[in-house]
Amino acid sequence: MASVEEIFGIKTDNKKLFETALTHPSYTKERDMDYTECYERLEFLGDSVLKLLVSDVLYAKYPTYTEGEMSKIRSIAVSDNTLSKIAKTIGLDELIIASPHDEKQGITHLESVTACAFEATLGAYYLDGKLQELRDFIARQMNFYIEEIDKNFEKYNAKAILQEYTQSLTKETPVYKVIGSKGPEHHKLFEIEVSYRGEVIAQGEGRTKKDAEQNAAYEACKKLGAICQK
Numbered sequence: 001m002a003s004v005e006e007i008f009g010i011k012t013d014n015k016k017l018f019e020t021a022l023t024h025p026s027y028t029k030e031r032d033m034d035y036t037e038c039y040e041r042l043e044f045l046g047d048s049v050l051k052l053l054v055s056d057v058l059y060a061k062y063p064t065y066t067e068g069e070m071s072k073i074r075s076i077a078v079s080d081n082t083l084s085k086i087a088k089t090i091g092l093d094e095l096i097i098a099s100p101h102d103e104k105q106g107i108t109h110l111e112s113v114t115a116c117a118f119e120a121t122l123g124a125y126y127l128d129g130k131l132q133e134l135r136d137f138i139a140r141q142m143n144f145y146i147e148e149i150d151k152n153f154e155k156y157n158a159k160a161i162l163q164e165y166t167q168s169l170t171k172e173t174p175v176y177k178v179i180g181s182k183g184p185e186h187h188k189l190f191e192i193e194v195s196y197r198g199e200v201i202a203q204g205e206g207r208t209k210k211d212a213e214q215n216a217a218y219e220a221c222k223k224l225g226a227i228c229q230k
Contacts, residue, residue, distance in 0.1 A: 007090045010125060010133045017042070017127055021120035024098040024113060039120035046123030049131075050078055053122075053138040054146075061146065076149045076156045077142055081210055083115035086141050092118055106185045111208050154227045158217035165226035166196055174220065176213045179203070192216045 001012045004022075012018050025038040054077050058070045076082065087093050088109070096108040096117050107113055125134045149156050162174050180191040192212040193203045202223055204215030221227045 003091075003095055004121065007092060007095075008121070008125070008134075008137055010130050010137060012125075012128060014124075014128050017124040018121065019097075021046075021124040022092075022095050022097055022117055024096055024102065024107065024117075026099040026102040026107065027097050030099040030101075039117055042120035042123035042127075043116045044123070045126065046119035046121065047078075049122045049126045049134070050083075050119055050138070053135050054078055054142060056135060057139050057142060058146065062150075072153065072157070073146060073149050076153075077146055080111050080115035081208065082145050083118045084111040086145075087114040087118040090141070092121065106187075109187070111210075154221070155218050156214065158214050158221050158227075161226055162194070162217045162221050162224075165221070165224060170197065172197055174201075174217065176216065178209065178212075194220050196220070 001015050001018050004018050005012055020037055021039050021042045023038050025040060027033075028035065028038040051074065054074050055070070058065070058074060062070060093109050093114045096113065098108050098113075102108075122134060122138075125131075154161060159174075166172055166174055175195045177193050177195070178190060179193050181188045183189050187207070189205055189207060190209050190212040191203060191205050192209065192215075193200050194213070194216040195201060202216050202219035204212050204217070204219055206212035206215050218227075
């Protein structure tokens, strides 16, 4: 648990909580362990803790923003994509415990798994009585992402903007297709093309399919005039 304390800068009292928070279901299933010994229940709790803390940060950071404006920023800030980036930046993905087979397949570095482990660890710290310390940690770690989302919201929300735009014209929606990928399984670079009414509008790349789709959608929005270019 010394690594967890070093990463978060917060002391851990109940060691078992944090072992559970970092244990993938594949590990408990392989060893016929109880369901409660994997991170899924703590992830459920941590999801709510995260939303509360991010809401608190946004409320203090943007005193003139409406509920709707803060909700839009929060929805992206607490997404798997953002949480996975934070988890990998701080090295939490290196502590996730999975079955040997799944670990070899790179499962501990997947976006969904790293995001779940991050939320589960937040849940563990909450039960460990460290809510205020956790709030300070989230404020530090999330500040860059929150400001980036606020400044470039259209880029982060490009898929929704593109869909609203195309549906306002013909009721048809964009179609996304993977046209290529490269790199190892746990660190692939995906290339996506987006089409509308059978015509390819734009392409985009990203470390996840979601990222690549957002990037393709953003390029499509610019080409179609769905957003104002700065």
